[in-house]
Every structure is written in structure tokens, then in C-alpha cells.
Amino acid sequence: MDFDLPEGAAAVREGVLAVAGKYDQDYWGRCDADKRWPEEVWRELVDGGWHSLAIPAEYGGGGQGLLELAVALEALAEGGAGGAASFMYLLTPAFGGLTIARHGTAEQKRELLPAIASGEVETCFAITEPDAGSNAINISTQARRDGDSFVVDGQKIWISGVERADFLVLVTRTIPAAQARPRTAGFTVLLVDVKEAVAEGTLTYRPIPKLGTNTVASSMLFLDGVRVPADRVLGEPDQGFAVLWDILNPERILAAAGGVGSGGLVLKTACEYAGERAPFGTPIGANQAVAFPLARIKAQLELARLMTYKAAWLWDRGRPCGSEANIAKLTAADAAWQAADRAFQTFGGMAYSLEYPVARMFRDARIAKNIPVAEELVLAHIAQHELGLPKSY
Structure with missing residues (x-):
């Protein structure tokens, strides 16, 4: 057994610590008090490639894995960001980059991974619902097939980062829980174009006042006829539980x-x-x-x-x-x-x-x-x- 970090992961730790070391607690305190995303730190992470570690090199990423992403997040938190670091590595690097790299189609990867790696595209994730909470099996947000699209209706809660996101990784039911056999069947994970849906008025959101982690907003989402092209499915329709x-x-x-x-x-x-x-x-x-x-x-x-x-x-x-x-x-x-x-x-x-x-x-x-x-x-x-x-x- 070897307990030394791989050379690449050790270099990631040092690189991210160097970024974090430029920002003191006064900076993080101001971001929290102003309820402001740490844009300066985020740009440094993007410019240094520290946010795209798990994206394959052919798409402009670091070609590394979840271990390196975890090391980077730990280093950013330890270096001064504290709780703010988790959202900076979950929202786009993990929910977007890692998930699309693992489950996206060839076309989805070609379109989105280079844009995520360059910092042009940001993502967030939505599964939790007001009436389901921790019981993901019981979600009721429904996506019904309509020609070459899915039409989505439902609500989500505690969705962080939607106000910044270009794409939302959305967990839906294409088979209602009561009809699904087994109960884990009937999930479909969709990539929703947030700005397009907001402009059409089919997706709205309302930030939730909260106790802490104020560098990112967490919101209630309302989906009312959001139309998602069928080629925006991550994985296979009705088989999204493995992706989840x-x-x-x-x-x-x-x-x-x-x-x-x-x-x-x-x-x-x-x-x-x-x-x-x-x-x-x-x-x-x-x-x-x-x-x-x-x-x-x-x-x-x-x-x-x-x-x-x-x-x-x-x-x-x-x-x-x-x-x-x-x-x-x-x-x-x-x-x-x-x-x-x-x-x-x-x-x-x-x-x-x-x-x-x-x-x-x-x-x-x-x-x-x-x-x-x-x-x-x-x-x-x-x-x-x-x-x-x-x-x-």
C-alpha cells in the first residue's frame, strides 16, 4: 500500500494552495457578507485549469480523476475558502464536467466539455424536491416525451448556483414512482439550457434566505413546461438511476x-x-x-x-x-x-x-x-x- 499522493495530485494541492494563499479571511468575509460569488478566485481556478482537472485532455481538461478534484477542493478550503470551496468544486467541475465526461454522448462532450474547461459554461444540479426531501425515489418532477423533446413540469428546492448556471443537470421522472418497476426505474437525467428556459418563462427561481454558505445562492425552482431536446438526455431515458x-x-x-x-x-x-x-x-x-x-x-x-x-x-x-x-x-x-x-x-x-x-x-x-x-x-x-x-x- 502506498499512502503518498500521486505526483499529479500533489502538484494539484500545491497549485491550488498557491491560489488560495492570495486571499485572506477579510476577502472571504466580504464575499459572505455581500452574498457574492468569489469571482476573483474562480477566475484564477479557471485560468490555471484547476477547475477542469477531471475533464479529459482531448476536451481541454486536465485528464485526471475524482481524487485530484477532491485534493483540489480540500486545498482550497484549507487554504482559506472554508465552506465556500465545496460549491466552487461541486457545481461546475463535478456536476457538469465529471458527469458529462462520464455519461455524456459524443456530441454532448464535444459541445460542452471544452466550454466548461475554458470557463465559458457553468452548471448546477437539481434533484431535491419540497415533498420528497432525502427520498430521491419519490421525486415527482415529470418529463413527458413530446416528439423530439421532453416537456418538464415540477418543483425543486435548495438548488445552488442556478443564477450563474448555463446548464442545469436535472433529475426527472419519466415513469411515475407509483408505476415504476423496480422503483429505481423511470428516472431520466436532462441537461436544461437555463438561460433559454428563463427567457421563455418556463423556468423561474426564488433564492432562499439562509444561515450560511452565502457566497452562493440556493433557490426554489419552478418548472412549467420546460422543453428539453431529446438529445439532451444524460445516459438513457428511463435508465437514469445509474447516472444519478x-x-x-x-x-x-x-x-x-x-x-x-x-x-x-x-x-x-x-x-x-x-x-x-x-x-x-x-x-x-x-x-x-x-x-x-x-x-x-x-x-x-x-x-x-x-x-x-x-x-x-x-x-x-x-x-x-x-x-x-x-x-x-x-x-x-x-x-x-x-x-x-x-x-x-x-x-x-x-x-x-x-x-x-x-x-x-x-x-x-x-x-x-x-x-x-x-x-x-x-x-x-x-x-x-x-x-x-x-x-x-
């Missing part, structure tokens, strides 16, 4: 990478403060009550990193990785939250001041225990598939 899992597993792995990187950033912030703050003459970090919880978080983050890399390694090799992706997401999200909570305690009353980044890190960290999948569902999956216990839902 090839989106959800990388999403969980990248979310885990974001948790590891964010947790590392928060831990570093807490340790720097603990090493300097000395109200009684000795730095508070010398006290075991302060030092030991921080040391435990370091251990948790290292374990989460190992599982994240393993899950990405498996996915890149086309091997089953559902349990590993879930375990990585579970452990990384928990470690990141514990880091944020402990940083808040380490800063004491000053954590409540917006002059420090701790409050923002605290807000951003909490949601990772709920998205992209709630930890209770992760535990249910592990109990059923790894421990052989009866299905609980």
Missing part, C-alpha cells in the same frame, strides 16, 4: 473533501488564537482543557481524509464506493463541525464578534451534517449494507 448514483457518490466524496479542508482551516485558526491568547500570562493553548479537544479533532480529520481519498480512488477505478463515500462524508462533516464548535469555545466571547472569522466558519460548518445527505440516512445505509441489519426506512 454516479453524481451522488462523487458529491458525497467532494463534500467530505470540503469538510476535511474546512476543518483544517478552522483548527488552524483556533490553534493560532490558543497559542497567542494569554489572559493569565500563559497561552491558553498550554491548558490541556483547550489543547486536548483540538488534538482529538486533528486525529478525526486525518481519519476522514484517509477515507475520502480511498472513496475517490475507488470511484476513479469504477469500483463500488457507496459505503466509503458515505463513511467519508459522515466522518468529515462531523470532524468539521467539531472543529468549528471547539474553535468557537476556544475564542470565548470573541467568537461572537464578526471581526473574527469564527462565526462565519461556525455557520458554514453546521449544514454539512445535513447535506448532501443527512447523517441519519448515512448511518442507515451503513447499518443495512455493512452490518446486515434490517432496512429501517
Whole structure:
């Protein structure tokens, strides 16, 4: 077994850290306060090819894999972006680049991958619905065939980045859940031209006020007769469940990478403060009550990193990785939250001041225990598939 990062992945880490190092916490704080996408950082990632790592070289990408994408995301988060980094690597690099490279037709790849690699096209992803939540099987957004197109009606919720996106990777039902046999049949994944649908008035969206991760908007989507050409199907009509899992597993792995990187950033912030703050003459970090919880978080983050890399390694090799992706997401999200909570305690009353980044890190960290999948569902999956216990839902 070799635990060294591959040479390419190690170079990715150094390159992305160099980009992140140009932007301090004041920058990220302003983006959050202004609810503004970190455009300057994004342009640097695009110009350096750091966002298109998993796009094949023949389409202008880096020709690498999910592991390198996870390493890049972790580095951006750890280098200063924190929770904002996850969306920067999920929305277009993963939902667009990775998915189209894996499941797109030859024509879709020729049209979209070079444009994604050059930064001309951005994407987002829509599966969650108001009445389905975590039960993806039960979604009701319907796509019906009409000649050489599909016509889509339905609603989606918590869709991040639609206001920037050129294309929406949309999960629909072409066979209603009640009629599907098996229940996983009847899914169709579509590439929706967002700007065209908005201009036609068939797609509208409304941003949702939220607690954190304010560098990207999350919206309620309304689809009312959105027309999508049949050649915009990713994979095969009615057979989109396999495509869906090839989106959800990388999403969980990248979310885990974001948790590891964010947790590392928060831990570093807490340790720097603990090493300097000395109200009684000795730095508070010398006290075991302060030092030991921080040391435990370091251990948790290292374990989460190992599982994240393993899950990405498996996915890149086309091997089953559902349990590993879930375990990585579970452990990384928990470690990141514990880091944020402990940083808040380490800063004491000053954590409540917006002059420090701790409050923002605290807000951003909490949601990772709920998205992209709630930890209770992760535990249910592990109990059923790894421990052989009866299905609980």
C-alpha cells in the first residue's frame, strides 16, 4: 500500500494552495457578507485549469480523476475558502464536467466539455424536491416525451448556483414512482439550457434566505413546461438511476473533501488564537482543557481524509464506493463541525464578534451534517449494507 499522493495530485494541492494563499479571511468575509460569488478566485481556478482537472485532455481538461478534484477542493478550503470551496468544486467541475465526461454522448462532450474547461459554461444540479426531501425515489418532477423533446413540469428546492448556471443537470421522472418497476426505474437525467428556459418563462427561481454558505445562492425552482431536446438526455431515458448514483457518490466524496479542508482551516485558526491568547500570562493553548479537544479533532480529520481519498480512488477505478463515500462524508462533516464548535469555545466571547472569522466558519460548518445527505440516512445505509441489519426506512 502506498499512502503518498500521486505526483499529479500533489502538484494539484500545491497549485491550488498557491491560489488560495492570495486571499485572506477579510476577502472571504466580504464575499459572505455581500452574498457574492468569489469571482476573483474562480477566475484564477479557471485560468490555471484547476477547475477542469477531471475533464479529459482531448476536451481541454486536465485528464485526471475524482481524487485530484477532491485534493483540489480540500486545498482550497484549507487554504482559506472554508465552506465556500465545496460549491466552487461541486457545481461546475463535478456536476457538469465529471458527469458529462462520464455519461455524456459524443456530441454532448464535444459541445460542452471544452466550454466548461475554458470557463465559458457553468452548471448546477437539481434533484431535491419540497415533498420528497432525502427520498430521491419519490421525486415527482415529470418529463413527458413530446416528439423530439421532453416537456418538464415540477418543483425543486435548495438548488445552488442556478443564477450563474448555463446548464442545469436535472433529475426527472419519466415513469411515475407509483408505476415504476423496480422503483429505481423511470428516472431520466436532462441537461436544461437555463438561460433559454428563463427567457421563455418556463423556468423561474426564488433564492432562499439562509444561515450560511452565502457566497452562493440556493433557490426554489419552478418548472412549467420546460422543453428539453431529446438529445439532451444524460445516459438513457428511463435508465437514469445509474447516472444519478454516479453524481451522488462523487458529491458525497467532494463534500467530505470540503469538510476535511474546512476543518483544517478552522483548527488552524483556533490553534493560532490558543497559542497567542494569554489572559493569565500563559497561552491558553498550554491548558490541556483547550489543547486536548483540538488534538482529538486533528486525529478525526486525518481519519476522514484517509477515507475520502480511498472513496475517490475507488470511484476513479469504477469500483463500488457507496459505503466509503458515505463513511467519508459522515466522518468529515462531523470532524468539521467539531472543529468549528471547539474553535468557537476556544475564542470565548470573541467568537461572537464578526471581526473574527469564527462565526462565519461556525455557520458554514453546521449544514454539512445535513447535506448532501443527512447523517441519519448515512448511518442507515451503513447499518443495512455493512452490518446486515434490517432496512429501517
